[in-house]
Amino acid sequence: MDIAYSLINVMVFILCAPLFDGIMRKITARVQSRQGPPVVQPYYDLLKLLGKNTVNSADNWSFKLAPLAAFASIIAVVFVIPFAFRQNFAGRYADIITVVYLLTLGGVSVLLGALASKNTFAMIGASREMVTMIMVEPVLAMTLILGAVKYKSLALQSAMYSVTGFGYSVSIVAMMAVYLLALQAFVGKQPFDISEAEIEILEGPFIEYSGPNYALFKYYMMMKQMFYAFLFVAVFLPFAETGYYAADMAIQLAEMLLVFVVIALIGSTNPRLRIDQAVKYYAVLIIISICAVGLSVRGF
Amino acid sequence: MLSKLSKKMFPKSLWVYHCNSGACNGCDIEILNILTPYYDVERFGIKLVGSPRHADVMLLSGAVTRPTLPLVKKAYEAMPAPKLVFGIGSCATGGGCWFDTYNVTGGGDKAIPVDYFIPGCPTKPEAIIYGVALALGLVDKKALPIELKQMEFPIDAYERNKAWEDRNVIYKLIN
Amino acid sequence: MWLTSKIKQVLMVLKPGVVTLNYPFVPRPAPEDFRGAPYWDHTKCVGCGGCANHCPARTIMVRDICQEIRVMMYDGSRCTYCGRCADVCPEDAITMTKNYELATGDKNDITETMELFMLTCQRCGRCYEMETGNAVDRMDLKGYRYDNLEARTVIRKTSDQFDLKLLQETAQFKRPEKI
Numbered sequence: 001m002d003i004a005y006s007l008i009n010v011m012v013f014i015l016c017a018p019l020f021d022g023i024m025r026k027i028t029a030r031v032q033s034r035q036g037p038p039v040v041q042p043y044y045d046l047l048k049l050l051g052k053n054t055v056n057s058a059d060n061w062s063f064k065l066a067p068l069a070a071f072a073s074i075i076a077v078v079f080v081i082p083f084a085f086r087q088n089f090a091g092r093y094a095d096i097i098t099v100v101y102l103l104t105l106g107g108v109s110v111l112l113g114a115l116a117s118k119n120t121f122a123m124i125g126a127s128r129e130m131v132t133m134i135m136v137e138p139v140l141a142m143t144l145i146l147g148a149v150k151y152k153s154l155a156l157q158s159a160m161y162s163v164t165g166f167g168y169s170v171s172i173v174a175m176m177a178v179y180l181l182a183l184q185a186f187v188g189k190q191p192f193d194i195s196e197a198e199i200e201i202l203e204g205p206f207i208e209y210s211g212p213n214y215a216l217f218k219y220y221m222m223m224k225q226m227f228y229a230f231l232f233v234a235v236f237l238p239f240a241e242t243g244y245y246a247a248d249m250a251i252q253l254a255e256m257l258l259v260f261v262v263i264a265l266i267g268s269t270n271p272r273l274r275i276d277q278a279v280k281y282y283a284v285l286i287i288i289s290i291c292a293v294g295l296s297v298r299g300f
Numbered sequence: 301m302l303s304k305l306s307k308k309m310f311p312k313s314l315w316v317y318h319c320n321s322g323a324c325n326g327c328d329i330e331i332l333n334i335l336t337p338y339y340d341v342e343r344f345g346i347k348l349v350g351s352p353r354h355a356d357v358m359l360l361s362g363a364v365t366r367p368t369l370p371l372v373k374k375a376y377e378a379m380p381a382p383k384l385v386f387g388i389g390s391c392a393t394g395g396g397c398w399f400d401t402y403n404v405t406g407g408g409d410k411a412i413p414v415d416y417f418i419p420g421c422p423t424k425p426e427a428i429i430y431g432v433a434l435a436l437g438l439v440d441k442k443a444l445p446i447e448l449k450q451m452e453f454p455i456d457a458y459e460r461n462k463a464w465e466d467r468n469v470i471y472k473l474i475n
Numbered sequence: 476m477w478l479t480s481k482i483k484q485v486l487m488v489l490k491p492g493v494v495t496l497n498y499p500f501v502p503r504p505a506p507e508d509f510r511g512a513p514y515w516d517h518t519k520c521v522g523c524g525g526c527a528n529h530c531p532a533r534t535i536m537v538r539d540i541c542q543e544i545r546v547m548m549y550d551g552s553r554c555t556y557c558g559r560c561a562d563v564c565p566e567d568a569i570t571m572t573k574n575y576e577l578a579t580g581d582k583n584d585i586t587e588t589m590e591l592f593m594l595t596c597q598r599c600g601r602c603y604e605m606e607t608g609n610a611v612d613r614m615d616l617k618g619y620r621y622d623n624l625e626a627r628t629v630i631r632k633t634s635d636q637f638d639l640k641l642l643q644e645t646a647q648f649k650r651p652e653k654i
Contacts (some may be wrong), residue, residue, distance in 0.1 A: 003325065029340075032337055033337045034336075034337035034338075034340040034342070034343075035340055035343045036340075036342060036343065037342055037343060037345050038343075038345070041312075041313060041345050044309045044312040044313040044345060045313045045345075047305055047306050047309040048306060048309045048310050048312070048313050048356075050302065050306050051302075051303055051305075051306020051307060051309070051310065052306075052356075052380045052381070052382070053380040053381045053382075054380065055353060055378065056381045062384075164306075202411075206354075207351045207353065208353055209353065209354075210353040210380045211380050214354060248470060277450075
């Protein structure tokens with residue numbers, strides 16, 4: 001029975017990720033006073049990309065392997081997480097260290113793909129993506145470690161859902177604020193989308209990918225966005241636990257939709273920060289998150 | 301089955317790559333105009349991408365000059381099939397005023413196969429949107445060749461000899 | 476502090492709403508004095524060839540296929556819509572219409588051909604007395620002209636009598652190949 005939960009997780013994430021991305025694009029368009037694309041546009045984009053020829057521009061195996069590795073890593077993460085308050089089959093075998101590891105694996109495969117295409121723009125994009133990944137990891141790890149410190153166990157269910165078990169203490173509120181401020185860099189939107197700056201370095205790390213490989217990378221980015229929104233909802237807003245699976249899932253999806261609306265609004269009203277400005281901004285956030293974990297050790 | 305679905309989805313999301321092959325930038329500014337909120341072309345699902353490997357449609361502007369001829373060919377070959385090319389402006393359609401000068405090859409279709417021509421100098425943004433909608437099948441074509449004649453001739457005027465010999469024919473008719 | 480300014484930015488956007496024109500589904504007329512595709516009025520044209528002489532892209536070609544018929548062809552593929560032809564026409568037979576929806580897949584769709592009946596002069600045939608000075612003067616006067624309509628080329632050969640051999644010679648004219 002537990003394995004059914006894992007499979008339903010994967011199905012729900014695969015089907016809903018482009019829909020949330022479409023809603024984000026529509027909100028960005030409305031903020032810019034124009035009628036944007038229809039909400040189901042990312043589905044059309046992905047299906048069209050799957051139908052194009054592949055132009056194999058770099059003949060090494062890492063170029064062909066990278067999109068598959070990225071997509072596989074994000075599916076593995078989705079397989080493991082306890083969506084809708086249900087502990088599932090893989091929860092016995094995976095804990096928070098696994099989740100952090102798999103997310104880093106996804107980022108590293110993007111870097112691998114970028115460096116395997118023999119293109120200068122991809123190299124610039126890869127170096128910026130590396131810096132972004134390095135500065136984002138500590139905040140993600142601290143968020144998950146907060147729950148581990150409180151309950152003295154690394155299991156996913158307790159680390160995610162039981163953090164606010166005793167109310168919103170100082171450390172939890174501080175961590176929530178830090179996560180919200182760092183959310184834009186997790187999902188790769190303005191003001192921190194320097195790594196795939198659209199016209200500035202001609203789409204950065206993915207410049208040489210075409211057709212189905214690019215579709216896999218795009219799917220990876222969309223599911224990563226959905227995972228980070230889910231993480232916020234699971235760790236900081238786990239209320240209304242009814243006993244019914246479908247109702248739990250619907251409530252969590254609705255909360256994720258609100259998080260996506262916030263991401264889209266912040267993304268469309270902010271400029272893009274340069275990489276050194278972003279690093280300075282992030283240094284402050286890392287320090288605050290470490291202080292929050294320290295406070296929670298002390299019992300606050 | 302998946303390939304048939306992909307073919308059906310192709311007109312709903314065209315990704316566009318803009319290639320300037322020696323244009324005066326008038327048509328380039330008009331292409332930029334159609335991405336603004338007033339003439340929003342993104343409602344058809346069209347997105348501007350920076351790399352020809354991601355693109356389905358190349359918007360070619362400018363008469364293809366001699367230095368840019370091999371580059372336009374390279375950019376065309378870097379696009380994965382299926383692909384379309386739109387030639388924007390009079391320069392890409394036939395070479396503009398410079399169609400037979402020393403440095404100009406003379407129009408987009410001397411370099412790469414062009415699918416739709418959108419004339420204009422510079423092309424009005426509504427005209428570009430009309431061309432895009434024509435390619436997507438949303439409107440009907442309005443440009444058709446026009447033939448005008450002043451009068452229908454009762455004699456076969458293409459048989460020149462008789463007319464030349466009887467060139468006093470009007471004289472005769474009046475009499 | 477920056478948060479309130481961002482919130483104000485989002486609220487400010489609500490006032491104009493969505494400003495996109497619904498263009499291909501709702502017709503949008505061009506403004507006054509807009510120069511779209513030129514249109515010839517064949518009832519007013521006398522076949523003087525002034526528009527063909529003044530076009531900067533040489534899109535208008537003139538050919539006499541016999542003594543009475545002059546065929547003029549406008550090839551819209553290189554027209555820059557400058558309006559010089561309309562400006563110089565002595566009979567005001569050319570209007571720059573407001574039509575800008577000219578997109579097509581085939582370059583033959585934007586051409587306009589006219590067949591004109593040229594009345595013969597009662598005394599000498601058709602034309603005035605020819606200047607035999609230079610080619611430019613000869614082009615400016617009326618006479619028999621033999622531009623090649625199939626290759627869309629303007630050829631500067633004129634003659635004072637209708638010459639079938641010249642017609643055949645220019646019918647085989649090929650534009651010099653480049654590349």
